[in-house]
Amino acid sequence: MTARIQTPTGAPYxxxxxxxxxxxxxxxxxxxxxxxxxxTDEWIRERSGIVERRYAAPDESxxxxxxxxxxxxxxxxxxxxxxxxxxLVATVTHPYQTPSAASEVAYRLGAVNAxxxxxxxACAGFCxxxxxxxxxxxxxxxxxxxxxxxxxxxxxxxxxxxxxxxIFADGAGAxxxxxxxxxxxxxxxxxSDGSQHDAICMTQSLIxxxxxxxxxxxxxxxxxxxxxxxxxxxxxxxxxEALERAGVTADDLDAFIPHQANMRITDxxxxxxxxxxxxxxxxxxxxTGNTSAASIPIAMDRMLSTGEVPHGGTALxxxxxxxxxxxxxxxxxx
Amino acid sequence: xxxxxxxxLAVIVNEVAGVPVADIQPxxxxxxDLDIDSLSMVEVVMAAEDKWGVKIPDSxxxxxxxVGDAVAYIEKSTA
Numbered sequence: 543m544t545a546r547i548q549t550p551t552g553a554p555y556x557x558x559x560x561x562x563x564x565x566x567x568x569x570x571x572x573x574x575x576x577x578x579x580x581x582t583d584e585w586i587r588e589r590s591g592i593v594e595r596r597y598a599a600p601d602e603s604x605x606x607x608x609x610x611x612x613x614x615x616x617x618x619x620x621x622x623x624x625x626x627x628x629x630l631v632a633t634v635t636h637p638y639q640t641p642s643a644a645s646e647v648a649y650r651l652g653a654v655n656a657x658x659x660x661x662x663x664a665c666a667g668f669c670x671x672x673x674x675x676x677x678x679x680x681x682x683x684x685x686x687x688x689x690x691x692x693x694x695x696x697x698x699x700x701x702x703x704x705x706x707x708x709i710f711a712d713g714a715g716a717x718x719x720x721x722x723x724x725x726x727x728x729x730x731x732x733x734s735d736g737s738q739h740d741a742i743c744m745t746q747s748l749i750x751x752x753x754x755x756x757x758x759x760x761x762x763x764x765x766x767x768x769x770x771x772x773x774x775x776x777x778x779x780x781x782x783e784a785l786e787r788a789g790v791t792a793d794d795l796d797a798f799i800p801h802q803a804n805m806r807i808t809d810x811x812x813x814x815x816x817x818x819x820x821x822x823x824x825x826x827x828x829x830t831g832n833t834s835a836a837s838i839p840i841a842m843d844r845m846l847s848t849g850e851v852p853h854g855g856t857a858l859x860x861x862x863x864x865x866x867x868x869x870x871x872x873x874x875x876x
Numbered sequence: 877x878x879x880x881x882x883x884x885l886a887v888i889v890n891e892v893a894g895v896p897v898a899d900i901q902p903x904x905x906x907x908x909d910l911d912i913d914s915l916s917m918v919e920v921v922m923a924a925e926d927k928w929g930v931k932i933p934d935s936x937x938x939x940x941x942x943v944g945d946a947v948a949y950i951e952k953s954t955a
Contacts, residue, residue: 589915768934771918806915 548696550682553721556675558876559621559686562614564607564717565830565841566598572708572718579704584753586708591805595711603637606735607714608647612838615688616651618876619718623652626718627684630675631660632691632835634696634864638799647690653669657684664742665689665801665863666732668715668836672859673869688741690716691835700761708766709804710762711831715839717876726746727786728832728872731780742864743769772864773807778814781860781872788872795821796855797845797875801825802837811860833864846875881928881947881954888923889943892916902944910943920946928954947953 571594572583586592598607616623628650631644634652639711644658663670668691673801675687695710719727744760750762773832784791798821800808806828833840838859847852853875860870886900906912912920915922916938921932924946930953932940936950940946 589913603932767918767937771934772917774919775911775922804915810919 544785552678552680554596555722555725555727556678556679556719556720556874557724557726558672559718559720560616560618560876561613561717561839561843561846562611562616563713563840564614564711565713565840566596566602566607568597568599569594570597570711571718575708579707580702581704581708589804589806590709591825591828592831593806593828595829596713597696598712602694604633604692604694605646606644606652607694607712608643608690608716609650611714611716612647612651612688613694615716615718619720620684621718621720624654626651626656626686626688628655628675628678628687629653629656629658629805630671630687630689631658632663632671632689633693634662634664634834635693635695636660636669636794637697643692644690645777647810653688656688659661663734663835663863663867663869664863664865665803665834665837666861666867666869668838669730669859669861669869669871670732670867671720672727672873673732673871675855676727679719679721683812685702685721687719688716690714690717691837691839693834693836694761695834698760698762700758703761703763705766706764709832711833712867713830713833713840715835715836715843717839726874728784730792730869730871731784731787732867732869735868736865738768738772738866741765741772741866756834769866770804770807770812772866773803774810774814776868777860777862778805778811779866780859781811781815784860784870784872785858790856790872792817792821792858794856795855795858797824797851799824799845800860801831802830802841803863831848833860835875842875851875877944877947878951881950882943883941884927885924885946885950888920888927890920892923900943902942902947904943905941906943907941926948930954
């Protein structure tokens with residue numbers, strides 16, 4: 543006779559309890575970026591909305607950035623590290639194949655009871671992590687989950703490439719997800735399209751670099767127009783779907799926090815979504831650059847700490863990027 | 877050349893890039909005369925696809941140098 547297996551019981555709902563972020567100290571202006579590429583401050587502002595960005599110090603790792611952000615989120619949530627059941631780190635710039643960044647982040651946080659793993663979904667990574675964290679809390683496999691979005695993209699971009707050097711930057715953001723009596727994270731609308739895997743990708747694999755050498759260490763490359771078209775057309779449809787599945791309308795929103803890819807993509811998405819003018823939109827890219835998986839929690843933290851959006855307000859999040867992967871959900875802000 | 881498509885395209889270019897409708901004439905180059913950059917061009921193309929139900933692949937966009945080129949392409953695709 544088949545043994546009857548016990549299954550876990552989770553919380554009725556999950557919510558974001560708190561957010562924390564870490565922006566590296568060093569401010570890099572467009573003028574400094576233009577010392578290595580043939581461009582101008584005006585051109586960069588016009589094409590991307592970026593005025594300045596932050597670069598991590600050479601000895602500052604993805605782990606360091608993550609721990610800084612996660613410690614702030616845990617303190618704000620009033621949760622001790624030993625209560626954390628899972629640490630999820632969304633990143634594509636941890637420079638080791640193994641072990642995961644998350645296992646070291648958990649160790650450094652003192653999250654001695656936590657399982658840990660990394661998520662490789664590039665700029666969609668944070669929203670992927672948030673959806674997985676919600677499922678863990680509701681499914682009963684963890685009570686508290688730390689979700690970190692972190693990138694040190696300056697290690698993986700070609701600072702002499704005028705198509706990408708001005709866009710990408712470094713930073714980390716983190717949230718603590720825990721149980722809730724009320725619904726506070728809507729259904730995720732997510733997916734990926736591997737047929738467009740070369741729209742944003744590495745110039746070559748590390749194995750090819752090792753075996754064939756050449757002057758170029760693998761760096762990030764991007765087909766700007768292809769990505770722009772996909773992000774705007776697919777992104778606005780998926781964002782709309784996330785609203786519908788959560789049972790809210792754009793009019794109900796207190797904030798729209800898209801991945802900070804490019805101000806032009808954000809503006810085009812707002813038009814495609816017909817977002818009402820009263821909804822504040824994250825424009826953190828202006829001073830933070832595109833920090834891939836980190837951009838949404840960093841922008842969320844800024845909007846909350848400046849008072850631009852209310853605690854407990856309703857926000858639409860959407861991450862999109864290499865893969866081409868995307869994830870959108872409506873959340874109650876911490 | 878279809879005046880109707882030209883007029884519709886002029887409205888789109890005006891909405892995307894703020895170029896005065898009267899300036900959007902068949903002989904004008906999107907980049908050199910109307911100052912439409914590559915990202916705005918993608919938005920124009922997407923709006924045109926929606927409006928006329930046509931497909932304008934990325935590989936074709938670079939061949940649409942002038943407003944007239946775009947009108948002709950849309951005209952041919954909807955014929």
